Amino acid sequence: MKLQQLRFLIEVVDSGLNVTLAAERLFTSQPGVSKQIRLLEDELGMRIFERAGKRFTAVTGAGESIIRAARRVLLEAENFRNVAEELRDEDAGTLTVATTHAQARYVLPRVVAEFIRRYPRVRLSISEGDPHHVANAVQRGEADLGIATEALAKAPGLVSLPAYSWNHCVIVLPDHPLLALQPLTLKALVRFPLISYDPAFSGRTRIDDGFARAGLTPNLVLTAVDSDVIKTYVSLGLGVGIVAEMAIDPQRDSGLVALPAGHLFGANTTRIALRRGAYPRTFAMVFAELVSPALTPESLSAASRETPESYDI
Amino acid sequence: MKLQQLRFLIEVVDSGLNVTLAAERLFTSQPGVSKQIRLLEDELGMRIFERAGKRFTAVTGAGESIIRAARRVLLEAENFRNVAEELRDEDAGTLTVATTHAQARYVLPRVVAEFIRRYPRVRLSISEGDPHHVANAVQRGEADLGIATEALAKAPGLVSLPAYSWNHCVIVLPDHPLLALQPLTLKALVRFPLISYDPAFSGRTRIDDGFARAGLTPNLVLTAVDSDVIKTYVSLGLGVGIVAEMAIDPQRDSGLVALPAGHLFGANTTRIALRRGAYPRTFAMVFAELVSPALTPESLSAASRETPESYDI
DNA sequence: TCTCCTTACGAGTTGCGTAACTATA
């Protein structure tokens, strides 16, 4: 059994049992991957994949356990490398943060500014995507940290810690009739065309839940990934916007009026996630601490190692 | 970084930085080990060992962390193999139990009898030695289970669970003056030459503690690893024996009288240990359960995975 | 001088890529 065989195995699994795709991702030849998988199966004396003719169709029951164990080995191998890199030079390396637009645009800039000041020799990479992308990137080890409001808390293979809480706000043009209706109610809101986030973004579930609980159906005329897009269309008079409060800059957004909406939708909690069992680099933990001072290196390190996944077959 | 390099590294460390010895234990050539260590150091960009000329003299500070991380990788690699073997055939394989004479001779026979009845296709190997040997064998993965009364509770890298408790007893010839002195006291005992276990065996610490607390100095004329040796010399009239109660068989030892001594030395707890983080085979857990019904597979599995060692550098 | 690690070199093995083959949708 070689580490490479385990790498090949996991990549095939993560490529949806497509050996050709796995080989591409591994920058190697397809027959090579195929052969190593076969050699591993032979050595273990069992089939990991069910085949229909030559195609891989499913993972066998035994294969599921093998794959879990293989992921553990690879995780520790990666931790080994991390330890070595940390020891060689604790202030250099690469940090990849997977996050959503809202965080990247409104929360992380001040964090990143401070981080690159403190760690000028760390290559920082921000990978932007939807919350499921964030969770997957961390699960697969492609990102060291994940920061998002959705999808992280329940994702398997991750540990996530609350970083900070925030509320939504409603944005309208200065002459909008809603301004006369203080305090704001859901019932008043549904009378207007609404513009907010795509499903699964930036607390959108909270917004949906808020309306659903009140038995109301909002008229969402436009959804976007991006708070700036929402603000733009609100400025054009297309509707009433619901955005995260940190997306509002009083100076820049002077043409809009923001109304607090925390009482309508409840607070959202943005979480920071890392891979369960992973050994994070020191600078990764410092990055988390810059996001939220409550996330000390100690708490993060402890969280990543607690309640390891079981070995149940 | 290859698994083999990590294996070589750990074996060198466990051979007291003697590359030649490590090579022998690994059944390979010394230059091969030497080279792979060097290659690993080059890849990591640091020295793991301090050298005086060509000799390895110490582990570097960074090396300590590297070695800890390497042990984790190897442990998971071994667990991977265990999972595969378990899946291939859960009722076959090899079980190595490291234990002391007292357990092997008086406690395990009935366990082993039942075990080989239940798992006829498991090769069972009992490795006998002193309690430190037991702890080391389990730490190094040479044994799957360790059973001993001493040394296991505090050994690093192990998890140990209490299996059962027992008391010492005093054995004398039928005409011995101690028999007139009921109940037995420590003060009475020290007046006679005593025969008991070697230090660090079978609750010997309890015996020493008992006398020390009473401010008494026992006259140990003979110490042995082996309860049978003690009984033999007691039979010859050489002195008064102090042995574990399970070493007394009323039939076979009819020439001796056994007096309970739990009130003098307190109870001893025999523990069963496995490597922290190890994934035990099902039949290993069944073996433990045969030793003590309280040690269910669930409790054992949970114990081995709890509070993993930290990654502190 | 003895022990022990390193260097050098040659043989055997392994891993990987290309190309041809085969089976399924």
Add this chain to the structure above:
DNA sequence: TATAGTTACGCAACTCGTAAGGAGA
């Protein structure tokens, strides 16, 4: 017929063992 995995083959790299070299104790 297109897609995807296996088999075949040859080259390159690596591992390992033997033998010789050199530095401490």
